[in-house]
Amino acid sequence: MTQTVLPTHFATFEQGYPHLCSKLGYTFKDPNFAKRALTHRSFDPKMSYERLEFLGDALLGVVIANALFIKYPRHDEGKLTRMRATLVRQETLVQIAEKLGLSGHLILGVGERKGGGRHRASILADAVEALIGAIYLDSNDGFLTKTLVLSWYGDLLDEVGQEQVLKDAKSRLQEWLQGNKLPLPIYTLMDTIGNAPNQTFVVECQVAVKDCQPITERGESRRIAEQKCAERMINQLNKLEKPKPI
Incomplete structure (x- = not known):
């Protein structure tokens, strides 16, 4: 068929x-x-x-x-x-x-x-x-x-x-780091592509955690790009057995 x-x-x-x-x-x-x-x-x-x-x-x-x-x-x-x-x-x-x-x-x-x-x-x-x-x-x-x-x-x-999805990803990432006595994340605007209103924002998120790589994402607003970064960073951190500061 x-x-x-x-x-x-x-x-x-x-x-x-x-x-x-x-x-x-x-x-x-x-x-x-x-x-x-x-x-x-x-x-x-x-x-x-x-x-x-x-x-x-x-x-x-x-x-x-x-x-x-x-x-x-x-x-x-x-x-x-x-x-x-x-x-x-x-x-x-x-x-x-x-x-x-x-x-x-x-x-x-x-x-x-x-x-x-x-x-x-x-x-x-x-x-x-x-x-x-x-x-x-x-x-x-x-x-x-x-x-x-x-x-x-x-x-x-x-x-x-479910409690874990009630807050946005940036809030959840911040709480995760604070709960593990780790520094807060750093978001950096790496690039802005195109002209308003059709712009794309490229953002990098870094955390001071050993073996944790920076995350880069794109979004049609800086906020959306940061949220995407935070969501992926949470997933990365959750895979670490014992997160340690750099």
């Missing part, structure tokens, strides 16, 4: 629409809602996803807050707030976008396409929120929208209840 190989991106919205609906778990009554949710302002400023993103952002916050409130009845407000922040942050939305295969459906201007817009974290995260807004308007059904969103999140709602 021959397996169908899907393209990395579709030539037209219409070509990819059936696959999009299959991944979303929803078929639009009016496909124009879906098309607009995937249209970046570089393609058409007047018909971009930005208004839908505004609505989807608000809806996502309510859906996640409600789900956490019910799922974790013993958690206080502070802990629930950190959990919600983890689930609605850009990094998590990019995971959702990748799961839904959204990069192949984005409608971008020529310059944005050539500049790697299909894999730009901010665009992918915005598209997820815009699709939430589009589904809500198309279906006029808040319960259906909530059900779909939670299905996209899958196990993330369970994983966020």
